[in-house]
Amino acid sequence: MSVTFAQGFSAAGVAAGISAVEGKKDLALVVNNGPLDAAAAVFTTNRFCAAPVQWSRAVVSDGHVKAVILNSGGANACTGKPGYEQSRATAEKIAGLLGASANDIAVCSTGLIGELLPLDHVLAGAQAAFDALSDGAEAGADASHAIMTTDTKPKTVELEGSTGFRVGGMVKGSGMIAPQLATMLCVITTDAVVSAGQLQAALNAGVEMSFNRIDVDGCMSTNDTVLLLASGASGVEPDPDEFNELVAEATASLARQIVGDGEGASHDIRIAVTGATTEDAALACGRAVAASNLLKCAIAGNDPNWGRILSSLGTVSPEDAPFEAEKVTVDVNGVRICENGGAGRDRSEVDMTPREVHIDIDLNAGDAEATVWTDDLTHEYVHINADYES
């Protein structure tokens, strides 16, 4: 279903010969058939942002997007002016097919950095994707497959509001996932009647609580793009709060799916920090713990190593997160293995067999809290990233 769950959207996913994997679907197209074409977006803050990010940022700036074309198999990042011209040519091709302006066509790319795309394959694929456009469930599924790189499964979401409007979405992302947006491409669609301003506000809030709170490997991508498109095809003007909640639920679900498919991961780790003086303080602590390679290796080895939790917590400056070391408690999977900054119950009591590992840190310094998600660090992560296009 994915992006076609919302009315007013058609999609396609085709094999265009961009990916090095023979026959892999690698080009997706999502078209907003209206009547509205309102759009909002959030992009990577990386200073080496890719050509398609530069292109799409300009496209979305007026709040209108008619279609998005996305490819895996190449990031078109650090490719200079020729790369930018590739993004423009791709947008122009779709614009010609749709009878639209290229300035309303967003472009997203993901894959290896530093190489131009095989443009002839992209343009031929754009034609094939246009020919295959459909508003059916299978077309949405095809699109969600076509954006995958090291992802092992497509990641989609379908939600319905109480007044009948819908939100659908797809995301790709598995490695190069860091707190300031994850390495990912995400398209969320809705048939609600909403303005671009409403979309942007809902997206900003949703992204802050979801994609900005996951961390697979602390690496920020050059290509991250999250698009939220509204067709208005349901004719429903949603309750603003409910609309915001549904967008937040969609981004949370997609972000959670990214962690669940983190490169090589054998555990998904939820780090909940409570008792902080402020939410930012809780977040700083959660992120410091989520960034610890040593802890992530320990979890891979089914070791609830609270010493590595405390030592990473101890790197957060007192200005960023006031707390007293000897008041901190840590529970892993419900067992309080650290009490008052020292040893608590025996680590052997912790059942580490579930895929999900819950680390609950109480700073005992205030009432604020925050939760971040990460993955463990496994042999398989190294294998994937040592051998990826080497």
Added chain:
Amino acid sequence: MSVTFAQGFSAAGVAAGISAVEGKKDLALVVNNGPLDAAAAVFTTNRFCAAPVQWSRAVVSDGHVKAVILNSGGANACTGKPGYEQSRATAEKIAGLLGASANDIAVCSTGLIGELLPLDHVLAGAQAAFDALSDGAEAGADASHAIMTTDTKPKTVELEGSTGFRVGGMVKGSGMIAPQLATMLCVITTDAVVSAGQLQAALNAGVEMSFNRIDVDGCMSTNDTVLLLASGASGVEPDPDEFNELVAEATASLARQIVGDGEGASHDIRIAVTGATTEDAALACGRAVAASNLLKCAIAGNDPNWGRILSSLGTVSPEDAPFEAEKVTVDVNGVRICENGGAGRDRSEVDMTPREVHIDIDLNAGDAEATVWTDDLTHEYVHINADYES
């Protein structure tokens, strides 16, 4: 040789039964026989600093240290008041043997966080180490073995000044190595006639350019301690500049040896950033690149992946390091594979077979520079840290 290279120091390394590894030397003693007992130190900034760090910080605060006792096999960190009492009891034992004050005995511990030491073994080992004290080369070597944990080899340094004074040293450290001190214990000795103030100034400058510029895994320890002890036994008052240089050379050598023995590492990576507006800007860029798991995996796979270099460089804020993305060049092992922020010569031209990988980044924004060292990220790193005391 290590710490006994400088005159006026005796040392020992014995197997005290603290380590889980049967028969491993795990307790070292270094005694300053004077006539001076001047000392300086730098400690971890981790908020969960270990009991021996708390103890030794107080000991060194008056600029006098008569002896240092160091153990592997247990960090005595996050062990609360009982842990602090263990450090005190250990210092008191050595003080009694030497006829000194416990307030002049520094204590260092390394190993698993969160468990108390087997104090009876430590105290019996202290006696055995005292009985084995010698100023010979073998005693210094024994001490450098006794502080090893996941280190695969001892790390020592011996330097001689032009006027006959000497500097010797030993360090342990292999994992949990991050820019704000590495996870390590380090003792440097000198027979020069210098004051505690001179020692501290020389040590601060040396550490800043060495231990603070290496990063194995971005994880900061609870136990880091660097001690610099002067016996004055040579009778030589050194030229201050030459003394500072020798201390800097000693710390640089020991830091380089840590990177060379980084957990599981198959490559030592030197990241030199030039053309920055300030040294801090260059350092921020170097550290961002050194912290990239993705790049470190690529290097493990012999892939000079400049896209991952730029994407990590792109996470540094423009305030911290002003530069233009399209002016950056990157050489790997002398081949300019990135020119003007885009592709340069083909990556296949880069010979990745040497253990040392040189990444030279020119920001083309100014005249300042900085160099940091790190390791690649291998299967073996994960193996060591997933299975360490699990």
